Amino acid sequence: MSWEETHRRTDILREVTATAEFRHDGELPWKDEWAELFGDREGLLAALRYRHQLAMSAQLDPDLPMEAYRERVSVLGERSRGVRRILARYAGGSYEGVARASA
Numbered sequence: 001m002s003w004e005e006t007h008r009r010t011d012i013l014r015e016v017t018a019t020a021e022f023r024h025d026g027e028l029p030w031k032d033e034w035a036e037l038f039g040d041r042e043g044l045l046a047a048l049r050y051r052h053q054l055a056m057s058a059q060l061d062p063d064l065p066m067e068a069y070r071e072r073v074s075v076l077g078e079r080s081r082g083v084r085r086i087l088a089r090y091a092g093g094s095y096e097g098v099a100r101a102s103a
Helices: 003-023 032-038 041-059 066-079 081-091 095-102
Strands: none
Touching: 003 032, 003 041, 003 081, 032 041, 041 066, 041 081, 066 081
């Protein structure tokens, strides 16, 4: 993957995230031109899931006391509510199930 393609993928994931956080409807945004970078909706969903997991992992300190850790998970969950709804919808799970899986 070229540097330009990497930047385009990142820009698309930011757009998808912004749309998800605005709408909160659990629907995966999609434009046909994204197929050249992600293949299909499944590819976009996989990239979104991976990005979300990285963001959560990077922002959670496993050495925090349990109460502080849970509070941090809650704050991060609120910030990514739209993305979590998409992940839950397409995983066949519930919104709360994704919250627990992220903890």
